Amino acid sequence: MAPAQQDTAVHTGRIARTFIYVVLLVFALFYLLPFFVMLVNSLKPLSEITDGNMMALPRAWTLEPWRQAWSSAQIGVQPTGLKPYFVNSLLMVVPAVAITTVLGALNGYVLTKWTFPGHRIIFGLLLFTCFIPFQIVLIPMATVLGKLGLAGSIPGLILVHCVYGIGFSTLYYRNYYAAFPTELVRAAxxxxxxxFRIFFRIMLPVSGPITVVSVIWLFTNIWNDFLFGASFGGQSQPMTVALNNLVQSSTGVKEYNVHFAGAILAALPTLVVYIVAGRYFVRGLMAGSVKG
Amino acid sequence: MAQAAREPDFRTRLQEWIPKLVLSPSVAAMVVFVYGFIAFTVYLSFSDSRMLPSYDLVGFGNYAKLWGLSAWWTAIVNLGIFASLYIVTCTAIGLVLAIFLDQKIRGEGMLRPIYLYPMALSFIVTGTAWKWIMDPGIGIENSMHLWGWTSFEFDWIKDRNMAIYTVVIAAVWQTSGFVMAMFLAGLRGIDNEILKAAQIDGASSWSLYRRIVIPLLRPAFLSAFVILAHLAVKSYDLIVALTGGGPGRATELPATFMYSYTFTRNSMGIGAASAVIMLMTIAAIMTPYLYAELKEKT
Structure with missing residues (x-):
């Protein structure tokens, strides 16, 4: 996104401008509503939700739902809270993002600066992997993970996320490095x-912006993944699967306040990443991969 | 001397091999885990696999059975309704918000992140939030009643005929901000001189946008369409979290159909066939787009 405001040539009248502001604000409310509902109701006792108004602020503020969601809520059959699953997700996402980003950077470097006959076909094939519906690989993946002894384990999930994340990281770095002057590489x-010397001394120092994009994209995708976690998580289920188990559990009273606290906990890491670095993400994404 | 002459030779050859060696793990992973697995699933779709993979071929039997199943037809019809509404609504909202935000709006820096943050969330979180917001017992309907609008009704999520539209609402909430960002980037890329020239010629704002700006956004429209269409076909998590496919089968999509037939109903052959159809749908959308993109860029 261009940081500078562009001088739009359209002149708008007073009524039109008011209308524009009203529409923009109404949509802002629409986007904020679910987060408001989650936050407000996660701080209420359950009775205020079941007998009260979901849109109202809490009368008796409480952090109890958060404590329960984190450490004592029933997930599946165990009253462990979401904490162990949060840890699972972290243990899965950090290595997966690191490995995938490093491989993507190297691939992008090879595919732009050390090209060989057929490099375009390889890139095309890699690119297509970003968009496949993962249903097409679920059955063989379950078989192979079982044979490798990785079914239901964190290393298994890391492998799966690396394999299907490489397409994206390669795409980002390749498009970014393609714009980098090849003459400099030739001269070196x-x-x-x-x-490797050229990679570490010349390419890596300029790779900051695209690394931000790649890391945010992969972190968000892998943290938010549900399909692979539900299919191959086994004893090491990630946060999204645990949250779904918490919300869909059919036994006992529905503790909406705990559900909302859990949902915010599941959303927190990606929200923090987005708030801290989202600006760079959108800017880098628009510059790198989407032509406008 | 002789050694000095031979060493660069070896190094040059090594240098030629290093790039390919570096690329090879990714290529190997892709060949096995993507294209090999696709081939395997295609094979299974022609086999009599039930609970476990089986290698006895049955020709097009699974495909014939699949298209004879009312559950599959429900999933396909639902996907048609969901995908078309989702794509059209996201594009419309994204375009309007981008054009409006581009009018030198005070507070743009505040509004943009508000429009975009849903994209950072998991569909499971989105589904959980909207599930309870649209729940007639505790959600919006209840709130309206408490505020005095007692005839207000919003129970789509419990209504077989309307439930699919609640999926559209939640999905549009999640992605329309992202589409806005794509259009905004497109708008900011348009040369101002063109707009000024048109205005000097006396074009009104409306016709300026309709005749000049929107046609210039064609690439952004195309990208948005491709991204939204493939997201729609892949939709799975949102259904699981929001409606669980229900009420009844009212919100089943191909992705949920595939999962239940493969892993809970012991019809792996039919599940594989449905996955192949999903892949072909996405390939039909993506391949021409990727081909054009790659050709243009290199």
Whole structure:
């Protein structure tokens, strides 16, 4: 997104401008409503939700739903709260993002600066993997993870997320490096610099912006994944699967306040990443991959 | 001397191999885990697999059975309704918000993140929030009643004929801000001189946008369509969290159909066939787009 405001040539009258502001604000309310509902109701005792108004602020503020969601709510059959699953998600997402980003950067570097016949086909095939419906790989993946002894484990989930994340990281780095002057790389080669030396000394120092994009994208996708976690999580289910189990559990009273606190807990890491670095993400994404 | 002459030779050859060596793990992973697995699933879709993969071929039997199942037809019809409404609504909202935000709006820096943050959330979180907001017992309907509008009714999520529209609402909430960002980037990329020239020629704002700006946004429209269409076909988590496919089968989509037939109903052959159809649908949308993108860029 261009940081500078563009001088739009359209002149708008007073009534039109008021209308524009009203529409923009109504949509802002529409986008904020679910978060408001989640936050407000996670701070209420359950009786205020079942007998009261969902849109109202709490009368008796309480952090009890948060404590329950974190450490004592019934997930499946165990009253563990979401804490162990939050840890599972972290243990899964950090290595997966690191591995995928490093491989993507190297792939992007090879596919732009060390090209060979057929590099375009390889990139095309990699790119297509970003968009496949994962249903097409579920059955063989279950079989293979079982054979490798990785079914239901964190390393298994890391493997799955790396395999299906490489397409995206390669896409980002490839498009970014394609814009980097190849003459500089040629000059370094003539000076006798090798593959890795050029990568670490020339490419890596300029890779900050696209690394932000790649890391945010992969972190969000992998943290938010549900299909793979539900299919291959086994004993190491990630946060999304645990949250769904908490909300869909059919036994006992529906503790809406605990559900909302759990939902915010599940959303927190990606929201924090988005709030801290979202601006760079959108800017980098628009510059790198979407032509407008 | 002789050594000095031979060493660069070896190094040059090594240098030629390093890039390919670096690329090879990714390529190997892709060949096995993506294209190999696709081939495997295609094979299973022609086999009599039930609870476990089986290698006895039955020709097009699974496909014939699949298209004879009313549950599959429900999923396909639902996908048609969901995808078309989702794509059209997201595009319309995204375009309007982008054009409005582009009018030198005070507070743009505040509004943009508010429109965009839903995209950072998991569909499970979105589904949970909207599930209870649209629940007639505790959600909006209840709130309206408490505020005095006692005839207000909003129980779509419990209504077989309307439940699919609640999925559209939640999905549009999640992605329309992202579409807005794509259009906004497109708008900011348009050369101002064109707009000024048109205005000097006496074009009104309306015709300026209709005749000049929107046609110039064609690439953004195309990207938005491709991204939304493939997201629609892949929709799974949102259904699981929001409606669980219900009430009854009213919100089943191909993705949920595939999962239940493969893993809970012991009809892996039929499940594989449905996955192949999902893949072909997405390939039909993506391949021409990716082909054009790659050709243009290199």
């Amino acid at each position: 080669m003539i000076d006798g610099a090798g593959f």
